[in-house]
Amino acid sequence: MKNYVKLVDFELKRFMKIYLALIGIVIISQIVGVIVESNQFMNLANGEMLDGSMNLAQFLETYWPLTMSRILFSRWFILPVGLSAAALIFYCFFIWYRDWFGKNTFIYRLLMLPTARINILLAKASAIFLMVLGLVSIQLILLPIENIIFQTIVPFDLRVDMTIREIVNGSGYYGYLQILLPTSIVQFFINYGIGFMTVFTLFTAILFERSYRIKGIIFGVAYCIFALVIFLSPFIIEVFSEFGYFYPEELFIIEVILGIIVTGISIWVSHYLLNRKVTV
Amino acid sequence: MRYWKVIVLAAIVILGIGTYYIQNAFASPDYPEFHLEKVSGDEGVVDGLIFMGSYIDNYKEFGEDVRITPEDTIYQSERSYFDNMTEGFQDSTIKRLQSDYRKFMRGKNESSSSFFEDDKRLIYADTFGKESDEGFKIEMLDKETNETTDFQVEIPENNINYLNVVDVQADEKDVFITTRNFYTHDPNKPETEEGYHVYRINIENGSLIDDEVIFENKTDHSDKGWTELVEVNNDTDIGKEDYFVFRLDHIKEVGEYDEYDDYETYYKTESSDFFAYHFGTNELKELKIPDEGLGADKTAYVHEGAVYFLNKTKSGFELIRYQMDNGELNTTEVPTTLDLYDGNIFIVFHDGKMYIPNSSLEGSTANLFVLDEKTGKLVYEGKMSADRELENVFLDLNELAFE
Numbered sequence: 001m002k003n004y005v006k007l008v009d010f011e012l013k014r015f016m017k018i019y020l021a022l023i024g025i026v027i028i029s030q031i032v033g034v035i036v037e038s039n040q041f042m043n044l045a046n047g048e049m050l051d052g053s054m055n056l057a058q059f060l061e062t063y064w065p066l067t068m069s070r071i072l073f074s075r076w077f078i079l080p081v082g083l084s085a086a087a088l089i090f091y092c093f094f095i096w097y098r099d100w101f102g103k104n105t106f107i108y109r110l111l112m113l114p115t116a117r118i119n120i121l122l123a124k125a126s127a128i129f130l131m132v133l134g135l136v137s138i139q140l141i142l143l144p145i146e147n148i149i150f151q152t153i154v155p156f157d158l159r160v161d162m163t164i165r166e167i168v169n170g171s172g173y174y175g176y177l178q179i180l181l182p183t184s185i186v187q188f189f190i191n192y193g194i195g196f197m198t199v200f201t202l203f204t205a206i207l208f209e210r211s212y213r214i215k216g217i218i219f220g221v222a223y224c225i226f227a228l229v230i231f232l233s234p235f236i237i238e239v240f241s242e243f244g245y246f247y248p249e250e251l252f253i254i255e256v257i258l259g260i261i262v263t264g265i266s267i268w269v270s271h272y273l274l275n276r277k278v279t280v
Numbered sequence: 281m282r283y284w285k286v287i288v289l290a291a292i293v294i295l296g297i298g299t300y301y302i303q304n305a306f307a308s309p310d311y312p313e314f315h316l317e318k319v320s321g322d323e324g325v326v327d328g329l330i331f332m333g334s335y336i337d338n339y340k341e342f343g344e345d346v347r348i349t350p351e352d353t354i355y356q357s358e359r360s361y362f363d364n365m366t367e368g369f370q371d372s373t374i375k376r377l378q379s380d381y382r383k384f385m386r387g388k389n390e391s392s393s394s395f396f397e398d399d400k401r402l403i404y405a406d407t408f409g410k411e412s413d414e415g416f417k418i419e420m421l422d423k424e425t426n427e428t429t430d431f432q433v434e435i436p437e438n439n440i441n442y443l444n445v446v447d448v449q450a451d452e453k454d455v456f457i458t459t460r461n462f463y464t465h466d467p468n469k470p471e472t473e474e475g476y477h478v479y480r481i482n483i484e485n486g487s488l489i490d491d492e493v494i495f496e497n498k499t500d501h502s503d504k505g506w507t508e509l510v511e512v513n514n515d516t517d518i519g520k521e522d523y524f525v526f527r528l529d530h531i532k533e534v535g536e537y538d539e540y541d542d543y544e545t546y547y548k549t550e551s552s553d554f555f556a557y558h559f560g561t562n563e564l565k566e567l568k569i570p571d572e573g574l575g576a577d578k579t580a581y582v583h584e585g586a587v588y589f590l591n592k593t594k595s596g597f598e599l600i601r602y603q604m605d606n607g608e609l610n611t612t613e614v615p616t617t618l619d620l621y622d623g624n625i626f627i628v629f630h631d632g633k634m635y636i637p638n639s640s641l642e643g644s645t646a647n648l649f650v651l652d653e654k655t656g657k658l659v660y661e662g663k664m665s666a667d668r669e670l671e672n673v674f675l676d677l678n679e680l681a682f683e
Contacts (some may be wrong), residue, residue, distance in 0.1 A: 005283055005286060006283070008283075009283040009284075009285050012285040012286060016285065016462075034615060041283075065339055067339055067340055067341070069340060069341050069342075070341070110591060117603045118457075130290065130293065131285070131289070132291045133293040133297060133345050133395050134289045134292055134293055136294045136296070136297060137293045137295065137296025138292070138296065139296075140296040140297065141292075141295070141317075160339040160340060160644075161572050162340055163309075163310065164300070165300075165304060165309060166309070166340055166342070168300075169342055169357065181297075181300065183304070183357045183363040184357075184359075184364075185301050185304075185305070186360075186361035186362070187361055188301065228282065236538050244387055244388075244390075245384070245386060245387040245388070247366075247378075248365045248366055249365060249366055249383075250364065252362075252365065271452070
């Protein structure tokens with residue numbers, strides 16, 4: 001346990017500079033975004049109403065009062081969130097390959113540590129997971145602050161206030177915040193459970209490549225397809241046979257079990273590869 | 281401090297995400313509570329009445345399903361994940377069948393027009409084949425013995441491109457499957473494109489006795505317009521009906537200058553012909569409903585051998601009742617002091633009464649009228665009221681249920 005925590009801390013340290021930079025970009029871009037978007041709206045309102053062509057009611061009817069969920073759709077918000085997602089996905093690969101291709105083949109020292117090798121894998125996955133959740137939390141902490149800035153710039157008559165919960169849900173049907181922070185806690189565990197499973201499957205594929213090199217790429221891709229087929233098998237069967245054989249609650253239970261099985265197989269295969277096959 | 285990175289990051293996660301969900305769990309969202317407020321009439325008829333619909337907030341850009349019970353207003357996000365999952369979007373008939381006959385309902389498509397139910401049996405008919413044009417599979421549940429029998433019936437050589445089951449009926453000997461068939465056709469000549477068929481199938485030996493074409497729609501696109509078939513039958517009602525009712529809409533292209541002086545064309549239903557097919561006598565009747573702007577864009581409701589229409593008048597609305605067997609036409613004036621809205625309006629028949637919810641397109645207001653089915657007299661009227669002033673919020677009622 002102690003070794004595991006030590007390794008997680010160590011993995012975090014190695015990405016900390018870039019991670020902090022990402023957080024910085026998110027904070028700065030979003031805060032600048034709220035200020036710029038709010039001011040643009042105020043300029044528009046002043047322009048339309050001061051030259052006498054519109055009164056308040058006409059303006060609101062044409063442009064609608066500003067809300068946080070409209071600001072959330074601007075580039076200032078979508079770009080840094082997209083950048084963070086891309087960086088963390090990229091890091092899922094980099095977290096392994098830097099150990100082989102970085103200065104003085106670090107993986108050699110990692111594998112020589114007096115601890116179960118599976119801890120290396122668990123630590124890397126945990127580090128990525130913590131960083132993803134950390135960014136989501138930063139977003140949640142930022143929202144009330146942004147709300148205050150928004151309310152300071154845009155007067156009450158021209159805005160509609162929303163609670164944090166409404167902002168998160170309000171980006172509604174195509175909103176990215178709904179995926180990161182679903183209304184229901186169960187859906188939260190489903191989304192991140194699927195995320196966890198995907199990371200472990202990807203790690204297994206990477207370890208296949210590290211173990212068998214060129215041939216390993218094929219094994220890795222095959223393994224990913226295998227995992228996908230297992231996980232989606234109830235749906236695949238339904239497409240080929242009778243429509244909707246299972247009731248939704250049954251499908252839910254089946255999917256939870258299959259998700260645990262796929263994650264379990266991935267960890268078990270990774271364990272085997274790390275102990276027996278991986279080469280430096 | 282050792283491991284400070286893990287500790288700090290974990291603390292941020294717990295603080296951010298943890299508090300968010302704990303708050304969500306304890307504080308319900310600040311959405312309005314609605315309740316039905318009596319305007320006049322007998323409050324007893326709305327006992328245990330549940331409204332279902334959607335609540336849409338335009339400015340905040342979100343919408344949620346909502347259930348308004350006499351005690352409470354429940355929004356989708358307030359319900360548990362599992363409640364939302366199992367209740368889904370099915371209509372209440374399918375929900376009831378799934379809970380009563382769970383085994384039989386497994387793997388059945390979720391459209392109630394494929395089901396027929398009487399005291400003894402529950403019958404399901406659906407199509408099979410790649411293009412669902414080869415025949416029918418029929419399953420029957422005997423409610424007393426809980427036994428299921430099933431068989432398939434092939435439709436002989438045909439020019440059907442695709443077919444839809446629109447109604448299922450049965451008597452002691454036969455099952456009647458009404459379908460809307462779309463034919464493959466030669467695009468070069470105006471031709472019959474679709475038609476209603478009634479397939480009569482013997483239950484004993486599972487043979488196709490009869491394929492009767494009850495109506496065909498010959499579409500001619502040359503005259504800047506066309507005709508279209510529309511089912512009028514109430515398809516959430518899966519009990520015995522003597523008639524299958526449908527209409528033929530005549531749609532014409534019309535044009536006018538809009539406010540920017542651009543000529544705009546659009547399509548308008550000019551008139552509708554109503555037809556009723558009697559399963560017992562195989563007779564197709566055209567319903568002589570006076571065309572006082574009634575048919576076009578008006579919905580008809582079928583219940584126990586009668587077709588009903590609602591028509592807006594100066595002092596309220598009128599209920600027009602057309603008895604199919606003798607062609608008798610009754611109009612009952614329903615005076616009301618409440619506003620009539622252009623939004624959703626429909627009739628639900630329950631316990632000898634007609635429940636008519638009517639929601640507004642312009643705001644969060646909605647009314648409910650309850651009429652006596654026999655006399656057409658207003659026995660209750662009420663309006664939805666919210667516990668606060670609402671702006672740019674819509675309440676759209678689209679289903680009723682009874683506790």
